[in-house]
Amino acid sequence: MVALKLQDVGARYGKTEVFDGITTDWLKGGELTALIGPNAAGKSTLFKRIAGLLKGSGVVQVEDVREGFRPICYMPQDTGANAVLTVYESILLSAKQGTGWRVAEHDLREIDRLLSALHISDLAFRDLGALSGGQRQLVAIAQALVRRPEVLLMDEPTSALDLFRQIEVLQFMKRLAAQDRIAVLIALHDLNHALRYCSNTMVIAGGELIASGPTLEVVTPELLRSVYRVDARIECCTLGRPLVIVDGTA
Known part of the structure; x- marks a missing residue:
């Protein structure tokens, strides 16, 4: 099973250092890990550094890393979709990057499977430029998954989706991680999504890794006050799931 570890990792843009010294324990396949933190904390930069x-x-x-899998795949928040391609063509192009251009039957079956799993089969032959932002985000998820990564870095994959689609995608990613034993790191702003779907959570703020570990141990009222400047409680709803309840600003 794949495992990812950061040891004293830093990143810079030119001569400007964004962060330094980020170290984690082994992040193992089969689970979702949330990366949370305030705006401009360095979440996207950390993903880009991990992806090389x-x-x-x-x-x-x-x-x-297993044979036939790619070590790391990064799905940016801004996918920069090529409007000239259809959805199907864009996913096929992603699948063949770095592997040669011969298309096999199993390539087409995998694309069909992903389109069906993400409920976007009806978009297969639509031009990317004709899609909504949320639809393009779902296509970007398919483009990432078709590459068969062992470690998948997803930068706010639910930001353009409605609530139904957010839940659908996160449930799908949780099942996929467990089934294929891949490590999935997801940058999220919705802390309740992190509490519900992610076994582990990393918190980055001010260019530092503030906390890392099991989600229910990391996301605490004290952390919410210090990092997000809100007074909040963690409570269980009627279904036994933890929820962040915000009382006000700190």
């Missing part, structure tokens, strides 16, 4: 898109200090370790 930015330079910086430290070591990103990925172990036990």
Whole structure:
């Protein structure tokens, strides 16, 4: 089973250092890990550093990568979709990157499976430029998953989705992580989504890793006050799920 670990990881844009010294325990496949923090905390920068898109200090370790899988795939918040392609063509293009251009039957079956799983089969032959922001985000998820990553970094994948689609996507990703034993890191702003779907949570603020560990141990009233500047409680609803209840600003 795949495992990801950061050891004294830093990142910089040119000569400007964004953060330094971020270290985690092993993040193992099969689970969702939330990356939370205020705006401009460095969440996207950390994902880009893990994916190798930015330079910086430290070591990103990925172990036990299976044959036929790619170590790390990064799904940015802004997908920059090519409006000239259809949805199906864009997913096929993602699948073949770095593997040659010969298309096999199993490539097409996998695309069909993902379109069906994300409930976007009806969009298959629509141009990307004709889609809404939420539809493009679902296509971007398919583009990432078709690459068969061992570690998937998803930068706010639910930001353009309505509430129904947010829940649908997070439930799907939780099942997929458990089924395929991949490690999924998701940057989220909705803390209740993190509490409900993510086994582990990392908190980044001011260029530092403030906390990392089991979600219910990390997301506490004390953390919410210090990082988000709100007075809040963690309570269980009638279904036994924890919820963040905000009383006011701190």
